[in-house]
Amino acid sequence: MTTLSNRRGWGFWLQLGFTLLVCALMTVPVVMSMLAGLTANYFVGLKSGLTLRWVEEVWRVYAGTILLSLQVAVACLACTLALGVPTAYALARRPGRFARLAEELLMMPVAIPGLATALALIVTYGGIGDLRSSWLFILIGHVLFTLPFMVRAVLAVMASTDLKTLEEGAASLGAGFLRRFLTIVLPNCRSGILAGSLMVLTLSVGEFNLTWLLHTPLTKTLPVGLADAYASLRIEIGSAYTLLFFLMIVPGLILLQALARRGRPDA
Amino acid sequence: MPDSFHLDAVPVRLEGCSKTWPGGARALEPLDLAIHGGETIVFLGPSGCGKTTTLRLIAGLESPDPGGRVLFGDEDVTALPIERRNVGMVFQSYALFPNMTVAENVAYGLKVRKVSRGERAARVGEMLDLMHLGEFAGRRIDQLSGGQRQRVALARALVVRPRVLLLDEPLTALDAKLRDSLRLEIDRLLRTLGITAVYVTHDQGEAMALGDRIVVMARGRVAQVGTPREIYYQPADGFVADFIGTMNRLSGRVGGGRLAVGRTSLPWPAPDGPVELLVRPEDLALADGEADGHLDGRVAAAVFLGDRTRLVVEPPDGPALTVDTAGRSDLARGDRVWLRVDPARLLAVP
Incomplete structure (x- = not known):
């Protein structure tokens, strides 16, 4: 590497500077926001002192939204796993015009604005029993929106492994369908399943468009509460809220990344 | 070698x-074929000839059109899916499970068959030793070379003591040198085990070396x-003749029980008319001179192959002929030569 570093010209430093600048551009507002949530008085600035008062306040008022968001995210992950993995498998094993069409249709909820999807859900299913006021209504919206990401992630890995031949090999050794699916298909799609899970969790926790229309005062999720807080309360409270959001989502992301890395055969 | 390695x-x-x-496309025309117990039969042909389809019919990965039957011994297995046929299968792309070690791959079929842990370990160990893979037991598949992978695939297929071993172009993905050594190993293995084996390849050298019998296929037919x-x-x-080895074509004419070829005629019991004849390069010989030669021509190319020299001779009329002569031949391009034809080696084919 020393020979390389000797040859570092102005191009290298220019690129490094640019990269750092972009990083700063993205992280500074986040850090500022988190600091704001810990500052006693944002308009006075940091010299007003650091406090956990706002975080406590947020927890007191919005704990319910945070727990509901987690609940929805986990349930959404369970649903997309149960629906998405078999769907991806079916699409991967039966390539053809029909499968491509199904794949395109599946992407529709991503292409259509969340508000429109939410409105369609309300018009179509809003009248069924207590569904409209249940958290399950939000779950349905989230599953609809995140399912394509799970299917795509799993499908990409399935398409890059010769699943058909692997399964034929297992079948020749006497393994029936269920055993093949559990011992060959799932383990070899692990990286795709983990990537999809990561995507689904983060999308669900942060989803606002759909949820904003689907929620009721009793079924507020974290992003909806956050919008509330920013719109009607002190900026410190909104920022403390953001801080809690990060505390919640970052460990999960790190854990899933670590799992995904361990799943790779070369690790 | 222990007795357990001898298979039914x-x-x-x-x-x-x-x-x-x-x-609606026809991959295979109706086929009747009896493969003897313990025989190695090789399906040989260009791609799309139906050889792999036939193998997959025997495996149970495809089912024949209604009316077709597949029998193992006296048992009709036509309706059984592959997982209930007890066959061993080796694929061109190995099909080893990347999520398992070498030993786990080999143990997979035994696990499916609910063989006890102790016996499983013993049989896997035995099989890995037989395939010279003992030291690789704990390796992951992506840490193995192509040749090692295919040996693992063979071990995995054989450890369950299958009724039939099916090999689908097992050497095609390997480089030439490895292909030769693994071919010898497969040959040794099949002879030792005494198992019925069906081997699919497009390589005539492999077919000749491994097959007790060869089934040459073209366009869905035998x-x-x-x-x-x-x-x-x-x-x-003509198709089989051209597909296997090098074959020369001679045009001749039969008249009154004699065949006119080049400047000479040979006794030939056949109805009068034009015929096309085939002859192998090693069945043409250089004549001493015009007196005992049948065909003349000029050397268009002389390729020294070590043990022999392969000449391409162009007659004044007709297509070029390939002739194998002694390695120490000193003929060169442009030399005039006379060739002798042994009438017993001439083939007239439809």
Whole structure:
């Protein structure tokens, strides 16, 4: 590497500077926001002192939204796993015009604005029993929106492994369908399943468009509460809220990344 | 070698097996074939000839069109899916499970068969030793070379003591040198085990070296079934002759029980008329001179191959002839030569 570093010209430093600048551009507002949530008085600035008062306040008022968001995210992950993995498998094993069409249709909820999807859900299913006021209504919206990401992630890995031949090999050794699916298909799609899970969790926790229309005062999720807080309360409270959001989502992301890395055969 | 390595020699019979794809394309014309117990039969042909389809019919990965039957011994297995046929299968792309170690791959079929842990370990160990893979037991598949992978695949297929071993172009993905050594190893293995084996390849060298019998296929049909010698020396038609080895074509004319070839005529019991004759390069010889030569021509190319020199001779009329002569030949391009034809080695094929 020393020979390389000797040859570092102005191009290298220019690129490094640019990269750092972009990083700063993205992280500074986040850090500022988190600091704001810990500052006693944002308009006075940091010299007003650091406090956990706002975080406590947020927890007191919005704990319910945070727990509901987690609940929805986990349930959404369970649903997309149960629906998405078999769907991806079916699409991967039966390539053809029909499968491509199904794949395109599946992407529709991503292409259509969340508000429109939410409105369609309300018009179509809003009248069924207590569904409209249940958290399950939000779950349905989230599953609809995140399912394509799970299917795509799993499908990409399935398409890059010769699943058909692997399964034929297992079948020749006497393994029936269920055993093949559990011992060959799932383990070899692990990286795709983990990537999809990561995507689904983060999308669900942060989803606002759909949820904003689907929620009721009793079924507020974290992003909806956050919008509330920013719109009607002190900026410190909104920022403390953001801080809690990060505390919640970052460990999960790190854990899933670590799992995904361990799943790779070369690790 | 322990007795447990000797496997049952189950005969396989195909009766009226054809295969039509859902789109209507015919992959295989109705085929009747009896494979003897313990025999190694090689399906040989260009791609798309139906050889792999036939293998997959025997495996149970495809089912024949209605009316076709596949029998293992006296048992009709036509309706059984592959997982209930007890076959061993080796694929061109190895199909080893990347999520398992070498030993786990080999143990997979035993686990499916609920073989006890102790016996499993013993049989896997035995099999890995037989395939010289003992030291790789704990390796992941992506840490193995192509040759090692295919040996693992063989071990995995054989450890369950299958009724039939099916090999689908197992050497095609390997480089030439490895292909030769693994081919020898497969040959040794098949002879030792005494298992019925069906081997699919497009490589005639592999077919000749491994097959007790060869089934040459073309466009969904069987062109010829025979031992390697029969296929080589008595090809059933022009396709088989051209596909196996190098073959020269001579045009002649039969008249009054004699065949006119080049400047000479030979006794030839056949109806009058033009004939096309085939002759192998090693069955043409250089004559001492015009007096005992049948055909003349000029050397267009002389390729020294070490043990022999391969000449391409252009007659004044007709296509060029390939002739094998002694390695120490000093003929060069442009030399005039006379060739002798042994009438017993001439083949007239439809």
